Amino acid sequence: MDAEPDYIDDFAQFITASPSSYHAVAETARQLTAAGFTELDERAEWPSSEAGAGIGDGSPARHYVVRDGSIVAWSVPPTAGPATPFRIIGTHTDSPGFKLKPKPTTSSNGWLQAGVEVYGGPLLNSWLDRELELAGRLVTADGATHLVRTGPFLRIPQLAIHLDRDANAGLTLDRQRHTSPVFGVGDVSQADLLEHLVGLVPRAELDGTAFQDSGLHGSDVLGYDIVTADTAPPQRFGLDRQLFAAGRMDNLSSVFAGLVALLSLSEPDCPGRIDGHVSVLAAFDHEELGSESRSGASGPLLDDVLTRISGGLGATTEQRLRAYAGSWCISADAGHAVHPNYPEKHDPVNRPIAGGGPLLKINANQRYATDARGAALWATACADAGVSYQEFVSNNTVPCGSTIGPLTATRLGISTVDVGVPLLSMHSARELAHAADPPALSAALTAFFAPRVRSALSDGAGALPDERNAR
Template sequence: MADGSAPRFDSDTEAQGLIDYVDASPTPFHACEQAAARLEAEGFVRLDEREPFPTAPGAHLLLRGGSLIAWDTRGTHAAGAGPAAGFRVVGAHTDSPNLRLKPHADHVKAGWQMLAVEPYGGLILNSWLDRDLGLAGRVAVRTADGVTTRLFHDRDPLLRVAQLAIHLDRTQNDELSLNRQQHMVPLWGLGEAPGDVTAYLAEQVGAEREDVLSYDVMTHPVQPSARIGLERELVAAPRLDNLATSYAGTRALLRAAASEPAHVPVLVLFDHEEIGSTSERGATSTLLPSVLERIVTAGGGTREDYWRALAATVIASGDMAHATHPNYADRHEPMHRIAMNGGPVLKVNTNLRYATDAVGAAAFRLACEQAGVPVQTFVTRSDLPCGSTVGPVTSSLTGATTVDFGAPMLSMHSARELCGAHDVPMYVAALAAFLDPR
């Protein structure tokens, strides 16, 4: 649908579903809880990673901080595929660039109460200026039963990173230079004494101030996501990179659940992709390989069966893709134009910043063909550096055939991004077909 016309899919339902998911997911922790709630509503059972996996076939999920993995063995069991059945894995990430509170956040300057923040990931700094910001995250609280973590999401406009008036810097329209330490500190009130962010957090999570032990707290724009454009064919929202894939993957797994493929459909949503994936819950962690192995052994398989299953596995690593920008068309590869509302995008890089090879690309093209959606191919200009995602990492950890893909968007890493409303149902349909090939 390169001309922007609507495909035959239900764009209104899926675009609104994406908007609802994004607006309820200001942090990776919320994104995982939102995905888990949708899966649990359809019969998936949450597991504790510290407990043995069930041996009976079923649909399960577990969370590790801001990461989630979910799978369904009912179909492979019904199909008699056995414990060495391969996996079809859709991977995405839950984190997005933002401003995160420092441990000692409260301070005062020139009569202003302010909160010290640290930029996370490769954010576009100027896109955070003069936006109304809320706070959300998780708080570690002391209780009678030990330490627990509690989530909160304050949608009220609390903070603002104020831009300097043009009268005080006449050059900023020509060359804006922002210092991350000096110029990106949000205002949070007036006064000569610091505020008390710990007391604020205690109130948010229903705890006593002295019981707040630590926190992972992030700012987020409070402006709701919206359909925009003359025909409302676009979605403007924060965190589309990569919550659009997290949403589509969750919807796709629900479509594929309990069918009878000769493999196990899996969804994995990683945290910390924007900063290199190196954490206990990032793509370089044990999360994916350990859970895949436990699925095999819980089904009665051996370690030999596990390695056989990996050899039969295909991973689709989803991260958003750059649509061709009309104001900066020269920054794109001229032979690979990417259109908004033009369908999913295969991402290819010969230096393996993306993991796609011919075999993986073929698997994804067949999925799009099965779903009845067009497919586009992204290659970056040869004289520009290329981004990366979790695909090369998961490929190297598992040895599985892996393909990198995305949905087209503009303003990637801005505080407010843009994607196509008609791309959302095509994205869901393609991933559902990938998880359940016919």
């Protein structure tokens, strides 16, 4: 793709700006605001009409709402009515790693260490011997929330081979004893992680006063959600710089692709039809933990937002349910490319390769929500975008993970299809993709938001166009 280098550069900047789910939401909100979206407060009354005509100039109404580490953004065309369906891209903002515990400053045998808890299902060995940072949010006594990040600050040191001669035969890590990072030498009386973190609060957040005059100290921090992140920058490399390595591509690859797709709808050369549905980007937190939280995909966030959008369009319960019945959701989450060193772990026939295009994810046991109609929808979007795609299905002896797709479909009854970028080393501190696949995913998501006009094109409950696999 001609735009590949620019896309990857922008994607790399997005990853760098997003060491935690809260930073990812802040960066997404920043880009949305710059593009003319306005933030709404869940505690406030929303506009009585979300239609573009309701704001007076016939342009789309574009808003977003933030709930902790999640964000939902949407664009309502001026032609929208009470039963207008939705086209939703669902993603997640969190990634596996470690989360800072209460009483985080510890010491052992002269080393200062951070108390951390395993978050999700990381490949533990991939986090060893890397310069890590702490990043996330602090909540202070005045109720304010502050985003902080340390830059390179921590390291989980591996035991030398001389002290573990069998390490190369099979490394075993105890999640409690072997994953505590070091950040200095001394004892707990000489260091306080919270004092260090609160000292990183940007001075602009303190009403312009100098930090030393602000009176803000570690004791003022009453709560925090702080995670670890790898500090090595994203990198293109390999033959013709085909390969792209970075942390947190599961699932920032999908968040960024969906954001680019949503922002592209306002471009004058947007080729498709965007007036037949409300376009929604939903990026949830806590997917790596199972999504069961107020800001996770199993929670009420998306239903709350869709209900309020429909209500703003004057919808009755009957009309809102009709809108849901005609809607589509794409659950975008990273998947697996076939691994050259472990090919036996993959299906012998359906073997997605890096650079072959985004994945259509299929599972007979509904670990993914894709069905035949969803597969046809994805084939159409990829054909419209001019990109190839690949099917992913698990080896019968290697159970697959799941996504927000089945959760969203179950909660809302909205037709859903699971897709994503193929990766190697998923859940590693640093994952690997082909540089052509992330922009291809975004192009297909853009085509999903802006489908070409065709007589057979219908909503989620109706017929699908007679389009075939773009491969």
